[in-house]
Amino acid sequence: MIISIIVAISKNQVIGKNNQLIWHLPKDMKFFMDTTMDTVVIMGRKNYESIPIKYRPLKNRTNVIITRNKSYKAKGCTVVNSIGESLKVLNNIENKEVFVIGGGEIYKKFLEKGLIDRMYITHIDEYFDGDTFFPEVNYESWKSSEILVHNKDEVNPHDFKIMVYDKLI
Secondary structure (H helix, E strand, O other): OEEEEEEEEOOOOEEEEOOEOOOOOHHHHHHHHHHHOOOEEEEEHHHHHHOOHHHOOOOOOEEEEEOOOOOOOOOOOEEEOOHHHHHHHHOOOOOOEEEEOOOHHHHHHHHHOOOOOEEEEEEEOOOOOOOEEOOOOOHHHEEEEEEEEEOOOOOOOOOEEEEEEEEOO
């Protein structure tokens, strides 16, 4: 099984502000939806709560929420209290790829523990003011490939490129 991160980040590593996405990039959101469809998505509680109610839980995915709150419930989701517990849930699921979808602390912990095999990163060619950041990554430890380059247009107001990074062994 491959454990992957999927994230959009600004030039200054921002991924959000006030528990919300800052940008609106429908083409990137379509990439996220298509890539994670019929897989397992792992996220923190705050990230889950930032998803608009009408989209919760994310459809056609197994939603796993990590929270320290032992009494937290989320209809249609598996709630666990640690990264270790989230990995145990994966033992019962037959998926080739599992996606860690945020937020900042969850990304950081999975990376620090060396659990990530692949990263799908949308690099937005802008600086944003935010309060949640993607952790620093030594990209020399990863093999990169470009998936898509998109120039801003009337629907997607920022230039961005989507890269995939596979961990070098």
